[in-house]
Amino acid sequence: MFFFDTTRTTRKVETDIPESEWVARAKRGDEGAFVHLATIYRPRIWSTASRFARSRVELEDLTQDLFLKMWKGLPSYRSEAPFEHWVMTLAVRGCYDFLRSNRRRRENETVVDPQESPDDPDPASERDQSRREAWETVSLLLDHLEAKDRVLITLLDLEERGVRETAALTGWTETNVKVRAHRARKKMRELFDELGLEP
Amino acid sequence: MNPDHPLETLLHEAARFAPFGEAGNFGFETRLLAAMRSAEPTLTDWVSRFSWRFSAACLPVFIGITVFLLMQHQTLPEGVGGLMTHWMDYLPFAI
Numbered sequence: 001m002f003f004f005d006t007t008r009t010t011r012k013v014e015t016d017i018p019e020s021e022w023v024a025r026a027k028r029g030d031e032g033a034f035v036h037l038a039t040i041y042r043p044r045i046w047s048t049a050s051r052f053a054r055s056r057v058e059l060e061d062l063t064q065d066l067f068l069k070m071w072k073g074l075p076s077y078r079s080e081a082p083f084e085h086w087v088m089t090l091a092v093r094g095c096y097d098f099l100r101s102n103r104r105r106r107e108n109e110t111v112v113d114p115q116e117s118p119d120d121p122d123p124a125s126e127r128d129q130s131r132r133e134a135w136e137t138v139s140l141l142l143d144h145l146e147a148k149d150r151v152l153i154t155l156l157d158l159e160e161r162g163v164r165e166t167a168a169l170t171g172w173t174e175t176n177v178k179v180r181a182h183r184a185r186k187k188m189r190e191l192f193d194e195l196g197l198e199p
Numbered sequence: 200m201n202p203d204h205p206l207e208t209l210l211h212e213a214a215r216f217a218p219f220g221e222a223g224n225f226g227f228e229t230r231l232l233a234a235m236r237s238a239e240p241t242l243t244d245w246v247s248r249f250s251w252r253f254s255a256a257c258l259p260v261f262i263g264i265t266v267f268l269l270m271q272h273q274t275l276p277e278g279v280g281g282l283m284t285h286w287m288d289y290l291p292f293a294i
Contacts, residue, residue, distance in 0.1 A: 031236075039227070042222050131216035158213060160214055189206050192209075
């Protein structure tokens with residue numbers, strides 16, 4: 001009989017569906033399946049993208065653009081690689097493109113003081129305040145780096161990923177990652193000393 | 200890396216700070232769905248996506264035309280004038 005509401009049963013079954021099935025559905029053009037996947041991966045993408053955006057609004061836009069790129073690129077996804085890796089690769093490369101395309105505009109902008117921004121969370125403790133100040137200083141130094149170097153420092157030092165993982169996400173060789181990161185850190189240290197900053 | 204430089208401490212501290220807090224979920228799904236629908240591929244997107252396949256399909260046609268022209272040119276009178284006279288015969292109207 002079809003007079004009963006089957007919504008509850010369906011929902012219970014859907015929670016047991018493996019990720020590969022959600023991916024397969026999304027690849028077939030199921031928008032709901034893709035949104036389901038996007039909801040799962042959003043915190044990770046948000047966390048990575050937040051290192052490149054200058055405001056919460058910009059971050060929201062960047063995150064949405066990254067998901068749109070994934071939606072459009074989904075037919076090219078091959079199931080041999082883990083879906084998470086594919087998602088993060090697209091996110092990192094999307095952030096890199098974002099940095100490159102906005103570089104000129106960003107150079108002309110003044111650094112927004114997050115304390116003045118109403119969107120930012122209030123520092124709950126002295127430790128939070130110290131971390132916020134550290135982030136502001138690092139952000140200032142990162143602004144002086146090339147887009148490629150900035151991506152590397154973000155992945156290696158701020159997201160604390162390994163060299164191999166960083167190389168896989170960016171598509172650059174491990175040697176290239178090591179050499180560029182070394183030079184970028186050197187440049188940051190020099191700039192740090194030159195500006196007379198304090199930790 | 201120079202572990203003694205203050206920059207390392209800074210990076211370590213900055214890594215533990217989330218610049219814009221956590222992602223809010225309010226309206227996320229609706230906004231994403233709307234963006235996905237408004238970003239549906241247009242005709243131009245489809246053409247550009249399959250353009251390389253069209254080029255592969257055009258190759259035999261291109262080879263066929265080249266062979267045909269070469270065969271035709273074997274019986275052509277020499278010079279540009281002869282070529283023009285020959286091709287004018289293919290036009291649907293007289294010049």
